[in-house]
Amino acid sequence: MDTTDKFKLIALTGLLIGMFAITGCKQNTSGGPPTSGPPEVGIVAITTAPIALTMELSGRTSPYMIAEVRPQVGGIIQKRLFAEGTDVKAGQVLYQIDPATYQAAYANAKAALARAEANLIPIRLKAERFRELVAINAVSRQDYDDASSMLKQAEADVAANQAVVEAARINLDYTSVKAPISGRIGRSTVTDGALVTASQAAPMATIQQLDPVYVDVTQSSAEVLRLKRNLANGEITGKDAGKAKVKLLLEDGSSYPQEGTLKFSEVTVDQSTGSVILRALFPNPNQLLLPGMFVRGIVQEGISEQAILVPQRGVSRNPKGEAMVMVVGAEEKVEPRVIKVSRTVGDNWLVTEGLKAGDRVILEGIQKARPGTPVKAVPFSSKPDAPPAGIPTSAAAKK
Incomplete structure (x- = not known):
């Protein structure tokens, strides 16, 4: 390599080093900490609305009527x-x-009745004649009394034989065993x-009426007390017990297509289980429900007119085990709030204390929502964002 080429190589190397130095300076200048606003959190605004409160209870089916044939x-x-x-x-x-012996007994009883009726005729005629003769003192009073007594005995014999005939007829009829x-x-x-x-x-056989059919479900006495307390406090509006509707879940988890009606509630608590029995009546035209099947009944307790529901994903527990939520409070700052929940309704908690209509509960971005820090509240959407136009769904997922 000659001297000219060496100078050219040195000049090119110096130029490249200068360009890298300038680029690095620009990157350092633009790589400073970005300026951004408060973190965004997804919130849901609390509202009140009437909802139907139900309870799911286990139980078994039993026939509407059952008779053992004997x-x-x-x-x-x-x-x-x-x-x-x-x-x-x-x-x-x-x-x-086999009716042979009962037919013979029936015939014998009829013959005895005929004999008693035949004996009654002359005794009755004699008593009638003596009644006329005693009026004119043609016979003594004692003879008339004896004739009257014999007439009553003959009439009693006829009545007794009639009863024997009827008993024999009933026994003969019982030889045909009929369905009750x-x-x-x-x-x-x-x-x-x-x-x-x-x-x-x-029993010789058992007959069961399967349409309609009873469903007996058990409810704990504690639930009964809670329901009565809520009714007394006005937290829920009770329904007429004779019209309360009941739905069924079968053993395989499917829903029974017919609705039932609550008919009866036991008045005594079972000492061994601490529960009471609720009885519902279900139509069973296709006899899908068979006696002894295990089912789960969904019984409507009543209507909560001012119910507050919070999605379960927004509720956590503090070290004391209390339910709590994060809300966006005054000055758009995060506030922890201890609440009381009574039950789940679908994928929500039913809140009894701690929240009111208008409160904003954080559902998304809770890890960025530190108590006392300002946040930017945006409505929570459970739907995933749509991929940009022209990018397939699989590619967007990978991205």
Whole structure:
């Protein structure tokens, strides 16, 4: 390399070093601390509105009516006259017991009645004649009294035999075992040829009426006291107990399509569980609800006319375990506020103390909201910002 080329290389190197130095100076000049305003926080303004308060209680279904079929006379089962698991009507014959002995007893009772009625006729005629003769002193008074007494005894014999005939007829009718109620009949515990006895302990079958159906749910006595206290204080407006609507959640978590009506509330607290029973009546046209199913009932307690709801994401706990929120107060500064909450309503807390309409609760940017520091309050939006035009959603997410 000659001398001229060396000078050119040295000059180029010096020029580049100068340019880097100037650029670094400019970057240092512009890299000072930026001037910015107070941090932004997302807030929600508190409002009051009437809401329906509900409670979710566990319980089980039970049939509207249930009847155990038992024989009222003894004998051998001749025939079962129903199909297990089908619907039967009240008065439908279910079993036929051998009626031979009861038919004989019925015939014997009818014969005894006929004999007593035949004996009554001459005694009645004799008493009527003696009544006429005693009036003219043709017979003694004693003979007339004896005839009258015999007439009454004969009439009593007829009445007694009529009762025996009726009892025999009833027993003969009981040989046809009938359904006491309409409903779905279960399995039969006896077969053709089985011997049954009158009023035996074991039922022959069980019939259950499944439309409508009862749902019995349990509520703690503490909840009952709280509800009564809130009603007395006017915090909630009670509904007519005979018209309160109840909804159901089935075992698989799905909702039952029909609404029920609250019909009954137990007046005694169960000492073993500390709870009371609420009974609701549900229509069951498709017999989707079967006796003994576990369900959860959603019962409406009443209406809170001035309810205050706060999203759960805005509520935290202090070291004492008290619920608290951060609010934007006077001079746009952050203020911690201890509140009292009673329950959740959806994804909100129901606030009973500590907040009023118009308060601004911080939901977003809480980590930047230090107590006493000024902030810029903007309305909170739960929707994510839309990506800029021309940038796909996946690219915006990566960015």
